[in-house]
Amino acid sequence: MAIITFAxxxxxxxxxxLAKCTVAExxxxxxxxxALDLDPNRPLGRFFARIPELAHVEVAIPDGERRxxxxxxxxAARHDTVVIDLMxxxxxxTQVALALSDLVVIPSQMSEDDFRGGIETWRQxxxxxxxxxxxxxxxxxxVRTSAGAVRPRVExxxxxxxxxxxxxxxxxxxxxxxxxxxxxxxxxxxxxxERDGNAAANFAAVFEEMMALIAxxxxxxxxxx
Amino acid sequence: MTTRRPGLTLPPLDDAxxxxxxxxxxxxxxxxxxxxxxxxxxxxxxxxxxxINAETGAGLIAPHATAQAQEAxxxxxxxxxxxxxxxKVPDYVLRQLRRRYAESGxxxxxxxxxxxxxxxxxxRDEDLRDERKRQRD
Numbered sequence: 001m002a003i004i005t006f007a008x009x010x011x012x013x014x015x016x017x018l019a020k021c022t023v024a025e026x027x028x029x030x031x032x033x034x035a036l037d038l039d040p041n042r043p044l045g046r047f048f049a050r051i052p053e054l055a056h057v058e059v060a061i062p063d064g065e066r067r068x069x070x071x072x073x074x075x076a077a078r079h080d081t082v083v084i085d086l087m088x089x090x091x092x093x094t095q096v097a098l099a100l101s102d103l104v105v106i107p108s109q110m111s112e113d114d115f116r117g118g119i120e121t122w123r124q125x126x127x128x129x130x131x132x133x134x135x136x137x138x139x140x141x142x143v144r145t146s147a148g149a150v151r152p153r154v155e156x157x158x159x160x161x162x163x164x165x166x167x168x169x170x171x172x173x174x175x176x177x178x179x180x181x182x183x184x185x186x187x188x189x190x191x192x193x194e195r196d197g198n199a200a201a202n203f204a205a206v207f208e209e210m211m212a213l214i215a216x217x218x219x220x221x222x223x224x225x
Numbered sequence: 226m227t228t229r230r231p232g233l234t235l236p237p238l239d240d241a242x243x244x245x246x247x248x249x250x251x252x253x254x255x256x257x258x259x260x261x262x263x264x265x266x267x268x269x270x271x272x273x274x275x276x277i278n279a280e281t282g283a284g285l286i287a288p289h290a291t292a293q294a295q296e297a298x299x300x301x302x303x304x305x306x307x308x309x310x311x312x313k314v315p316d317y318v319l320r321q322l323r324r325r326y327a328e329s330g331x332x333x334x335x336x337x338x339x340x341x342x343x344x345x346x347x348x349r350d351e352d353l354r355d356e357r358k359r360q361r362d
Contacts, residue, residue, distance in 0.1 A: 070257075093281055099259055134251075
C-alpha cells in the first residue's frame with residue numbers, strides 16, 4: 001500500500017499511538033503491514049507482542065549494520081504497508097524516513113511548541129519531496145482534540161495558522177479519548193476490538209483521509225523539476 | 226415493519242494503494258545517500274538535524290570531528306619522541322603535584338621536567354610545551 005511515516009520534531013505529540021492504531025487498522029482490514037521503530041524506547045514491539053492479533057507484526061529496529069534505508073527496503077518488499085515511527089526530535093533519521101515515505105503524517109496537539117514543530121516538520125517534508133522529485137503526500141493531524149461536537153477556539157485558530165503557513169491539515173482529528181490511554185494496559189485496541197465504537201470510527205475517519213492523501217498524490221503525477 | 230441496520234463492513238483496500246514498493250525504487254538510493262556521513266554533517270550544519278540517534282548515527286559525526294581536529298592541529302614542536310616513564314612516589318608528593326596542576330595548569334609531566342632541568346638534566350624548551358594546548362594556540 002504505502003510507506004507511512006509519523007513525524008514531528010517535537011516529542012509527545014502522539015506519533016506512537018497513531019502508529020499503533022494505523023498498524024491495527026491495516027490488520028483489521030486484512031492488509032499486510034510491518035513497522036520500523038526508531039524510538040529507542042521500543043514501544044511498538046512491546047505493544048504488538050501483547051495483542052494477539054498484532055503479535056505477528058514484524059517490527060524492525062536499526063543497528064550499526066542495518067541502516068534505515070536497508071530495513072525499509074526489505075520491509076516494503078514483503079509487506080503492503082510499512083509504518084515508520086520516528087523519535088520526537090529533528091534527528092538524522094527524520095530526513096531519511098521522509099525521503100522514503102509515500103505519506104507523512106504530522107501529529108500536532110494544541111500547544112505552540114507542537115505548532116512550531118509541526119511547521120518545521122512540514123518544511124522538512126517539503127524539502128524531501130523536492131529532493132526526491134516525487135510526490136510525498138503529507139498532512140498535519142490535529143490530535144488530542146475535544147471528542148465533543150464543539151470545536152475549541154484554539155483548534156480552529158491552529159488549523160487556520162497551519163493553512164496560512166501552507167500546511168495541509170486533515171479534516172479529521174484524533175480525539176482525546178480515555179480508550180487510547182488504556183489501550184496499552186487493557187490490550188483493547190478499538191480498531192481491532194470495537195470497530196463499531198466511536199473511537200474506532202474516529203480513527204477510521206483519520207485512516208480514510210490518510211489513504212485519500214496517498215491516492216491524491218499518486219494521481220497528481222510527478223513533481224515538476 | 227422494523228428494519229435492522231445492516232452490519233458494518235470494511236471497505237476493501239483498493240488496487241491503487243495495494244502495490245508494494247519495489248526494492249529498485251529510487252527512494253531507497255536517495256535515503257541511503259542521506260545516511261552518508263557527509264549528508265548528515267551537512268544537515269547538522271544547516272540545522273535540519275539537531276540530534277543524532279545513537280543507534281543509527283553512531284560514528285557518523287565523532288570520527289570526522291576527530292579527523293578534522295587532527296588536521297587542524299599544527300605539527301608537534303617536540304625535538305624527540307616521547308616515551309613512557311612510570312615510577313612510584315610518596316602519595317603526598319603526587320597530591321602536591323596535582324594541587325599545583327589545579328592551581329597553575331602546569332601538567333605533572335612538565336612539573337617533573339622543570340624540576341629535572343633545575344637539577345641539571347638537559348630538557349629543551351621545545352619539549353616543555355604543553356602539547357594539549359596546541360589547538361588553542
